[in-house]
Amino acid sequence: MIEVLTPGLQTSLQDRGRPGLAHLGIGRAGAADLPALRLAHALVGNPPDACALEITLTGPTLRLHRDVEIALTGAPVAAEANGRALPGWTPLRLKAGSVLRLGGMRHGCRSYLAVRGGIDVAAVLGSRSQDLNAGLGPLAGRPLRAGDRLPLGAMNAFAGAADRAAWSLDPRPWFDGAVARPLRLLSGTHTERLDAASREALFAASFRIAAASNRVGCRLDGPRLALHAPLELISEGVVAGTVQLPPNGQPIVLLCEHPVSGGYPRIGQLAAVDLPRLAQRRPGDALRFAPVDAGEAARLLEAREQRLLRMETAIARRRAAS
Amino acid sequence: MxxxxxxxxxxxxxxxxxxxxxxxxxxxxxxxxxxxxxxxxxxxxxxxxxxxxxxxxxxxxxxxxxxxxxxxxxxxxxxxxxxxxxxGDAEPADTAVVELPVRYGGEHGPDLAEVAALTSLTQGEVIARHVASDYRVAMLGFAPGFAYLLGLDAALAVPRLSSPRLRVPAGSVAIGGAQTGVYPSVLPGGWRLIGRTPLRLFDPAHAPPARLAPGLRVRLRAIDAATYAALSEHAA
The missing domain is CATH 3.30.1360.40 (Gyrase A; domain 2)
Incomplete structure (x- = not known):
């Protein structure tokens, strides 16, 4: 069991999410940075559908009530236990009674803490993801708070004696702190409806992640974008990465807790391969877009998926050998 | 077509x-x-x-x-x-019909009087017209289990509140523009509340979690306060 001593800014339980219920108004939710979640689970030998902690900007302090094996991925978060700093992207072993203190992130927005065995709360509608916006999921979809006790799944005894593996992952392909690199954008249903200045600004301007951003979406500060003529739309389905343009002219890029439908003009669609990079932008970070076509976006996504699968296999082999 | x-x-x-x-x-x-x-x-x-x-x-x-x-x-x-x-193209006649009991007006429908005033109808006429329609669940969205119903009598269309409520009680039956719907849980909302159903429309522990699914036909039935209390599935 893990006891939450302090919850951090916003720590939640996340897995791959809750697909298949959009027709009932229920979104997928799940981890905002899915590759980081998968790699955290791989590092501790969990199946990819296990549940982990998603940590936002400032981490929680946790008391471990049994021996555990953990891994931290995603944004680099300050971590300490028993007076020792803990590295990310490698399996770590901590004894029962340890207090794990997770602090701030130098850059990035979300870290993942996987624990061997997974967080073993009861699934709600097929998933252990907390949809914080809808108030759905374990603990009624509210973020963790002090006093919460999180059960852990069954786990084999430690194989070796070392408290730290002799190897770690190179985070670089999986965490991109370089906010100067543009995110790739497909054209959307209403991109052509933007006025000429806005169409140019969409790819030429530098936007900034607004403070009001959350797991529902990233609100962008920057030049106000406008359509060349107002458009009355009825609600249609949206997906993560859809760029909506509300009447105030500040685009919203939808993230994992987006509502299942929306009635704002859709001025672009973020390439899925760049969704984790968007999820790691924090309020105040810069954001630029670069155009991409559908074929290239699909190739990039498939290449990333292949890399992830190879990495999961390689990690499993390292674990088996150690 | x-x-x-x-x-x-x-x-x-x-x-x-x-x-x-x-x-x-x-x-x-x-x-x-x-x-x-x-x-x-x-x-x-x-x-x-x-x-x-x-x-x-x-x-x-x-x-x-x-x-x-x-x-x-x-x-x-x-x-x-x-x-x-x-x-073929015909609307399937065998679509299931769900009946929702609704307690109109009073504490359950605090905006009923205003809707009556805005539509130049009596409260009784608003209720009569609202229960007379054959509704269909057009879609769910906004929140888990929130059903948008098609079929509102055009005479009952009223503008949304200029300042939305922060907490609309679960089960509230409401009109927003030309649309009508039922709030499945406590939510913020700008539609005008004319009644409330005692039935629980969304329960994540239930299979299926939403009582109203897309495409279902819905009939509303006006009930009195005693029936509302007897049928209430909402937490006290």
Whole structure:
């Protein structure tokens, strides 16, 4: 069991999410940075559908009530236990009674803490993801708070004696702190409806992640974008990465807790391969877009998926050998 | 017009949007549900979500199962064409009907008097017109289990509140513009509240979690306070 001593800014339980219920108004939710979640689970030998902690900007302090094996991925978060700093992207072993203190992130927005065995709360509608916006999921979809006790799944005894593996992952392909690199954008249903200045600004301007951003979406500060003529739309389905343009002219890029439908003009669609990079932008970070076509976006996504699968296999082999 | 007469556009690498029109219209929405039902029956592999909206249908799929979107578009069009031959275009008469008891006015419908004033009807006439319609669940959205109902009597259309409430009680039956619906849980909302159903419309522990599903027909029945209390499934 893990006891939450302090919850951090916003720590939640996340897995791959809750697909298949959009027709009932229920979104997928799940981890905002899915590759980081998968790699955290791989590092501790969990199946990819296990549940982990998603940590936002400032981490929680946790008391471990049994021996555990953990891994931290995603944004680099300050971590300490028993007076020792803990590295990310490698399996770590901590004894029962340890207090794990997770602090701030130098850059990035979300870290993942996987624990061997997974967080073993009861699934709600097929998933252990907390949809914080809808108030759905374990603990009624509210973020963790002090006093919460999180059960852990069954786990084999430690194989070796070392408290730290002799190897770690190179985070670089999986965490991109370089906010100067543009995110790739497909054209959307209403991109052509933007006025000429806005169409140019969409790819030429530098936007900034607004403070009001959350797991529902990233609100962008920057030049106000406008359509060349107002458009009355009825609600249609949206997906993560859809760029909506509300009447105030500040685009919203939808993230994992987006509502299942929306009635704002859709001025672009973020390439899925760049969704984790968007999820790691924090309020105040810069954001630029670069155009991409559908074929290239699909190739990039498939290449990333292949890399992830190879990495999961390689990690499993390292674990088996150690 | 035929069910296959829709545009299909990709929404990123893992979704298609089938668009049948651009207005809120019952016949258009019927075609959306017919298409959704056809695609559910066909059960294309790797399709994760089939989500109807007023005049469109979102299809979410695993891009690894459908690396070439055009192939999926072809399969979708074939599935739509097949059911067309089988079912024709008529609204399915056998769609299930859900009856919702509603306590109108008073504490359960604090805006009923204002709706009556805005529509130049008596409160009794508003209720009579509201229960007379044959509604259909056009789509769910906004929040888990929130059903948008098609079929509101045009005389009952009223503007939304200028300042939305922060907490609308679960079960509230409301009118917003030309639409009507039921709040499944405590939510913020700008629609005008004319009544409340004692039934619980959304329960994540229940299968299915939402009592109202897209395409269902809905009838409303006015009840008195004692019946409301007797039927109430809401937490005290």
């Amino acid at each position: 035929s069910g296959t007469d829709c545009t299909i556009e990709p929404l990123g690498e893992s979704a298609l949007l089938l668009r049948f029109g651009s207005i809120i219209d019952r016949a258009l929405n019927d075609r959306v549900h017919a298409a959704a039902s056809a695609l559910r029956t066909t059960a294309l592999p790797g399709v994760e979500d089939i989500a109807p909206a007023y005049a469109s249908l979102l299809l979410r799929f695993d891009p690894r199962r459908w690396p070439d979107t055009e192939v999926l578009v072809g399969a979708v069009r074939k599935a739509l064409a097949r059911t067309e031959v089988a079912a």
